Amino acid sequence: MAKKASSSTRKTKPPPAESGAFLWTRKDLVGLDELSAEEIVHILDTAETFKEVSTRSIKKVPALRGKVVALMFFEDSTRTRMSFELAASRLSADVLLFTSRGSSVTKGETTIDTVRNVEAMGVDIFVIRHGQSGAPHMLARKVAASIINAGDGQHEHPTQALLDVFTIRQRLGRLAGLKIAVVGDIAHSRVARSNIIGLRKLGAEVVVVGPPTLVPSAIRAMGCEISHSLDDILPQVDVINMLRVQFERFSSNLFPSVREYSRLYGMNADRLASCRKDVLIMHPGPINRGMELTSEVADGPNSCILQQVTNGLAVRMAVLYLVSRGRT
């Protein structure tokens, strides 16, 4: 440290950075692909802080007081929308809700016009869910407000992946070196893509598992293994993330029957017995009960499905707070 005598010569030097003085500077969160490992960890650490807020008697902080958050859901959603809505409320923001059903979209208005019109009302942050991959990215370039991607087509669902990663870190204490299985409908899953990206960046191994029709071989380019046998990989993994089979996105029959899928790729008590004792079972919801998971697995001690939902709130508070600070 500078002594008295030499202080005049040190004036031009920048002040010493405070410890851990990483600064978040992004105005948008459109995907995990754009983020560095450091930025992802910063979101997780910030979410850790927000968990505490939900334990207070008054579960509110004034971090976004006077800001307006618009939830723009061009596609259906229950838990993501409610989670964002509650997260924004806990930060004292005003919340607007838009669903495309029964709106100007049915009259033929384009996405960009819809969003610009709402922005003209003085919105600071848009949370966008859209059936078109890349829609939030396009909007982030076109509007001055912050854009948070709440799921775009088959592309990314960053806040879901963040809460998955957050939950794994919370339960197992780390991410680096873990092996995580992502099981099921990989082809249609933005949750799978964001998870693979996030987990790889934080040093975890990922193996994707499912029938060949639902696991595109190109997914290997994202740095993960492929397996078509769930039974083979069960003993090797620390976490099993069971994805929902998204029938609504199927354009043809991609497997013979639900019963066969469930027999080959469903998690049940027998399969759980061949896993490590402390294996973590996750599911982003909504569950096709009896198909991806039997009830005894979904509600058993290895399951952290409800914890994922709880953590989702803290993660979304963190993301809302951070993007609001990233605007210059």
Added chain:
Amino acid sequence: MRRKLTAEQVQVALDRLYRAIEKQLPSDCRVAVIGIRTRGETLADRLVKRLRRVHPQLDIAHGVLDITFYRDDLSRLRGAPLVRATEIDFDIDDTWVLLVDDVLATGRSVRAALGALHDFGRPKVIRLAVLIDRGGRELPIAADFVGQKLSAAPGTRIQVKFRENDGQEGVFLNKKNETPAR
């Protein structure tokens, strides 16, 4: 950066602060000492350790407050540094709360801390203890316990350094433009 107090002078200020607090400790209600991150946390740590050592019969709760979300200049700051958790895992209702910070200047941090505490409950009393009162108040807020008064010109910043945080002990005067952003 100019040194205003040496490590020895900091110790004298600390002793003065401690004795002033000790004299006013209530005996008929619960006591909680809550430090404002980051240097206020360190100062509160030291005060609590000493209070518990000297008065083992007293039940003293100990908490930490991060006031980032309550700052009135939040929208003027750029970027988002890591916000750390507030740790108040006890009931502050009807408690004698000692709020602790390293430096009292404009009073805005204390205003923010009072807002934050308000969200946790309704203390019986809140008292404010600071190591340094440097003047320059912009709000009607005063300290109940002061370790040392210093007068510093407007546009300068008084910086307290603690062994636990900074590896050295002392109080320094900075020109505004050589201080970190926050």
